[in-house]
Amino acid sequence: MKIYIxxxxxxxxxxxLDIKSIYDDARIFGIDANEKHLDEAIQLGLIDEKASENDLINADLIIVSVPVDVGLVILPNILDKIGEQTLVFDVGSTKSPICEAIANHPKRRNFLACHPIAGTEFSGPKAAVKGLFEGKTNIICEVEKTTFKLQEKAMDLFKKLGMRIRYMDPKSHDKHIAYVSHLSHISSFMLGKTVIEKEKDEQDIFDMAGSGFESTVRLAKSSPAMWTPIFKQNKKQVVKSLEEYIHNLSNFKKLLEEDNYDEVFNEMQNTNRIKEILK
Amino acid sequence: MKIYIxxxxxxxxxxxLDIKSIYDDARIFGIDANEKHLDEAIQLGLIDEKASENDLINADLIIVSVPVDVGLVILPNILDKIGEQTLVFDVGSTKSPICEAIANHPKRRNFLACHPIAGTEFSGPKAAVKGLFEGKTNIICEVEKTTFKLQEKAMDLFKKLGMRIRYMDPKSHDKHIAYVSHLSHISSFMLGKTVIEKEKDEQDIFDMAGSGFESTVRLAKSSPAMWTPIFKQNKKQVVKSLEEYIHNLSNFKKLLEEDNYDEVFNEMQNTNRIKEILK
Incomplete structure (x- = not known):
């Protein structure tokens, strides 16, 4: 089984990492714009060898795990080069643009649009970890547009990775994910910015920061190269979620300014419901 | 050693929990407005017996760990009742109001104003955990106003709890903590509110929420009864930090609306510095 990542x-x-332990016959080829990352990936045992886009005709499976702006550009070219039985899936955090980009491609049925909700604030080959997808949700869009046989092939892999599957149309995906993922990143980045701006003496931040701050600001360590194109592609939904977030923060500030602590209390108590939702 | 909590x-x-394992001769008495919590505390082995404020004359050490509005009211009464050798310290998240409240109390020198930067999003006796303070920072305010002998007694305990000590004046404490703690809680509560409002079908949140969202929204599980008086007491600093946070979010939104993705990138890259600061 030849897998190109x-x-x-x-x-x-x-x-x-997971595929290697799942499929005995897996041979993993890596393609990356960053030559250093490819070397690291070989050293770390993530891939067996480097490859180029011209080799894709040989692929059984192609995983497109690049920033979403790059994905838009390269996916049509990838589909141009594959064989009839090749399955291609992506893992990007926006789904409408990529589904639109290849909507009329002759090889549309070889492609499956995916978004595994998994990750950490780290990036690059060194950030790779085993079992990252275990118990996580994989959102699949426009499943009906993928050949059934290749759907089955993908599902077999996702099942072995330990993922739960949810089907969703691309627009719904992009709307919901703006709230539960994209907005969290902005809230975290801007919290980090606000504190860094204030605290010129960084040692003070470090000494006073508890686990609460660390948890809330964790996503501010994320890669700007990955996140800028996500915000660009999902601009409309992200701006809307930001507007609502800013509105809620402004209202909370107003309640404080008016000494309306009963309502301050209620705002928090009503939101405590997140405990049950996320349990 | 008689310890009243x-x-x-x-x-x-x-x-x-920690004091019991540190001091062989510790006998721990609990006082709490919530009778059910006292019963739980006995069942959980946190305290040896219930007590009342009238017993405080016998105390070697009194720990005041109540919401900060309650602390303001009861601390003067506690100081009225203690003996000459009794050490009293608090653990509240605001320090100016409590230091002002007992500034002229005849027993001022028996009191040490503390803020251990430790906790979780949970509350009540069942939330108690061993080793919570290990490696954490304890901020001490106006240390010079406490009798040296009682300072030593407190330092001995804090050292055995594994805490690092930082000295700070109450105003500086309240200013810095607004940014690294109080603001994080509001950012998290309002993120939770924004998402709950949007996602009427809560299953959607659960299924799509990754570890990133869970981490950013974790503090929204915190106790409103504890946090409302903190925001009230530190209103001025909290409102200021919120203003700056809202300003930064609005600016980020503006950059998105203007399609200024170079600056969107820069905003995130500059904030990535939080990695080094929090390491």
Missing amino acids: IGIGLIGGSMA | IGIGLIGGSMA
Whole structure:
């Protein structure tokens, strides 16, 4: 089984690690714009060898795990080069643009649009970890547009990775994910920015920061190269979620300014419901 | 050694657990407005017996671990009742109001104003855990106003709890902590609110929420009864930090609306510095 992973970072690299232990006959080829990352991926045992896009005709499976702007550009070219039986799936955090980009491609039925909700704040081949996808959700869009046989092939892999599957149309995906993922990243980045701006003496931050701050600001360590194109592609939904977030923060500030602590209490108590939701 | 803990919740209860394993001769008495919490604290082995404020004359050490509005009211009464050698310290998340409240009390020198930067999003006696304070920072305010002998007694305990000590004046404490703790809680609560409002079908949140969202929204599980008086007491600093946070979020939204993705990238890259600061 020949597997080509395009983009050997946190997600591609972690997939590689798991695939190696799942399929005895897996041979993993890596393609990456960053030559250093490819060398690291070989050293770390993520891939067996480097490859180029011209080899894709030989692929049984191609995983596209690159920033979402790059994915838009390369996916049509990839589909141009594959064989009839090749399965291609992506792992990007936006789904409408990529589904639109290949909607009329002759090889549309070889492609499965995926978003495994898994990751950490780290990036690059060194961030790859085994078992990253165990128990996580994989959102699949427009499943009906993929050949059934290749759907089955993908499902076999996702099942062995330990993932739960949810089907969703691309627009719904992009709307919901703006709230539960994209907005969290912005809230975290801007919290980090606000504190760094204030605290010129960084030692003070370090000494006073408890686990609460660390948890809330964790996503501010994420890769700007990965996140900028996500925000760009999901601009409309992200801006809308940001507007609502800013509205809620402004209202909370107003309640404080008006000394309306009963309502301050209620705002928090109503939100405590997140405990049950996320349990 | 007779230790009275007033408020047997996450912090008071966790202190009780550690103190029991540190001092062989420790006998721990619990005082709490919530009778059910006192019963739980006995069942959980946090305290040896219930007590009342009238017993405080016998105390070697009194730990005041109640919501900060309650602390303001009861601390003067506690100081009225103690003996010459009794050490009293608090653990509240605001320091100016409590230091002002007892500034002219005849027993001021028996009191040490503390803020151990430790905790979780849970509350009540059941939230108590062993080793909570290990490796954490304890901020001490106005140390010079406490009798040296009682300072030593407190330092001995904090050292055995594994805490690092930082000295700070109350105003600086309240200013810095607004940014690294109080603001994080509001950012998290309002993120939770924004997502709950949007996602009427809660199963969607659960299925799509990754570890990133869970981490960013974790503090929204915190106790409103504990946090409302903190925001009230530190209103000025909290409102200021919120203003700056909202300003940064609005600016980020503006950059997205203007399609200024170079600056969107820069905003995130500059904030990535939090990696080194928090390492």
